[in-house]
Structures are given as C-alpha cells and as structure tokens.
Amino acid sequence: MANIEHLTKLKQGASKWLDWLDRNHQPAIDLVGANLQNANLTKAYLVKANLQQADFTNALLCQANLTGANLAQVELIDANLQQANLTGANLQSAYLIDADLVAANLIGSDLRFVQARSANFNSCNLIGTSIRQAYLRQANFTEAKLNRANLSETALAQASFDRADLSGANFFEAELQSASFYQANLYRVSAVSAHLSHSYFYYSNLLEANLRRCDLRWSNLSYGNLQNANLQQAQLRGTNFNKANLTGANLTGANLRGANFTKANLCQANLKDAIVEDVIFHKANLTGTIMPDGTVHY
16 A cells, blocks of 8 residues: 555655655655556656556656666556666566657566567667566567567567667567567577567578577578577578578578578588478578588588
C-alpha cells in the first residue's frame, strides 16, 4: 500500500515533489501499488523508489529519474518514458505493452519476464541488461545498444533490431521469427538453438557469431559478414547468402538444401557432412573449402 503523503505530494508535480523531498531529507519513497494513471511525472525524481505493482498506464515519465527503482510488476502500458533514467532498475514482470522508451537509459536493469509487445526501445541503452523469458513481439530496438544483453528464451518475433549494437548478446533459444537485423552489429553474438526463420540480416555483421543449431530457414543474409561464424548443424534451407562473407565459417552438418550462395565467399569454410541438395554456388569462392564429403576444393 502506497504512503498516502508520498502519493499526494507526487501528484502535485515533479518540482513540488522534489522540494518536499529536500525539506524532508529525501525519505525512502514508498509508492507500492499507487494509482498514477495518466499522471504527468515528467522529470520526476524517483531514485530507489519502491513502485512495485504501481499503475502508470498512459503516464508521462519523460526524463524521469528512476535509477535503482523497484518497478516489479508495474503497469506501464502506453506510458511515455522517453529519455528516462532506469539504470539498475528492477522491472521484473512489468507490463510495458506499447510503452515508449525512446533514448531511455536501462543499463544494467532487470527486465526478466516483462510483457512488452510493440514497446519502443529505439536508441535505448540496454547494455548488460537481463531480458530473459520476456514477451517482446514486434518490439522496436532500432539503433539500441544491447551489448552483452541476455535475451535468452525470449519471444521476439517480428522485432526490429535494425542498426542495433548486439555484440556479445545472448539469444539462446529465443523466438525471433521474421525479425529484422538490417546493418546490425552481431559480433560474437550467441544464438544457439535460436528460431530465426524468415529473418532479415541484410548487411549485418555476424563476425564470429555462434549460431549452432540455429533455425535460419528462408532468412536473408545477403552481404552479411559471417566470417568465422559457427553454423554447425544449423537449419539453412532456402537461406539467401548472396555476396555474404563466410570465410572460415563452420557449416558442418548444416542443412543447406536450396540455399543461395551466389557470389558468396566460402574460402576455407567447412561444409563437411552438410546437406547441399539444390544449393546454388554460382560464382561463389570455394577456395580451400572443405566439401560435404571431406575433400578440399581448390
């Protein structure tokens, strides 16, 4: 139950709220379960506040300072959190459906189990965040920073990661069907057993990515950089690798049936035991490539 005095003062606006906090030597903020629907809390100071199970539906929290706040199970449906500071915040099981978090800072925050369908994380700082087992279908992560973020076992079908930095991120067993990674940086990303069928990786950087047992059927990796990537036992039926760089890539045991490697660079790649039925190798560079039967192509 929220502290009534705290709730009353906060509803008077960010400026009066901060003055009251200063006069009272910044007491621990208790707004558990508070009803703040449609509230204007732009630039509000809520550092380390206990906001668990509060309702911020349609609230304005632009540039609010929520550093270290407890936002577990909070409702932020259609809330505006543009440029908000959520560094180290606990957002476990929060509802962020259609929320606007453009340019928000969520570095080191905990977003496990969040419900955030169609949420807008454009240009967000999500470095080192935990977003495991969350529901983020159709979420927008365009130009977001997701270095070393953990998105394992998360539902991200039709999400957009265009031009995002995902270096070192973990997508273990994530659901990413029809997701878009146009010009994204996926250097050393780990997507073991991830579901990425019909996804778009045009001009993306997958240097040294771990895509073992990944499902990339009918995906478009044209012009992508997959140098030294691990695609062992991957499902690549109908995948488009047109002009992609697969130098030194490991494709052992992969299903490449109907894949397109037109003008791709497969120099020193390993295709041992791969299924290559109906594969298109038109003008591909196969210098030093280990073929499915174990022979080296020269």
